[in-house]
Amino acid sequence: MKDQYNSNLRKKIKLTKPEELYQIKDEKGQIIDYEKAHGRSLFNHYRHNMTNYDEILDGIRQEQGYVSGKQEKEAVIGTAEKILEQYRNEHVKVIQDSQKKGTVLKMLLTKAKVSTTTALANLLDQWSDKIKEIGKLENSQRSLQIWNDTYRVQRELIKQLLIKEEVSSELVKQINEIYSTRSVNKAIEKGCNLFNLEKSEILKLVKSAIRYAKLSEEN
Secondary structure (H helix, E strand, O other), rough: OOOHHHHHHHHOOOOOOOOHOOOOOOOOOEOOOOOOHHHHHHHHHHHHHHOOHHHHHHHHHHOOOOOOOOHHHHHHHHHHHHHHHHHHHHHHHHHHHHHHHHHHHHHHHHHOOOOHHHHHHHHHHHHHHHHHHHHHHHHHHHHHHHHHHHHHHHHHHHHHHHHHOOOOHHHHHHHHHHHOOOOOOHHHHHHHHHHHOOOHHHHHHHHOOOOOOOOOOOO
């Protein structure tokens, strides 16, 4: 039985809580600053909190009533191997991530035609501002499209209302002519002709409706 424990002891050591790699605790369970922890504190934490080290030794005690120095040494070696493997895996992951980030950074520097990360950061800030402006323009354009749809629906409803109310064909024609204009200035000109008014008088009527158009200065 003793020989069996000695031969398989290292293989029995397993990582049970790899997430404890950077959460260092002392024998009282208090958190220790990872950067300030000394080697013994680190190893004691790892073997007692990250692996099944204690469980394996407890099993040996139950089987044979004690743990020999050789068995404890084998358990310690097995624990160290598992911890070193975990550290290696973590470091490989960090190196691979760093290489990927380095490749991406190099590609961005090349694409942006800049040579330093500071210049790239400044350029990305500029792009970010431009993207925000584009977003605002898209929202404005979307609002304008919705307004245009609303206007067209209202126009068709008014046309149907005129027909339903049996408004004279001449009046319907004049209203359609107003709707057919393609600019504010053309609409104002049409209003002057229809109502036989001066442009200044028409402007008084429609001034509150004009928000963005640049009006012609001609009378």
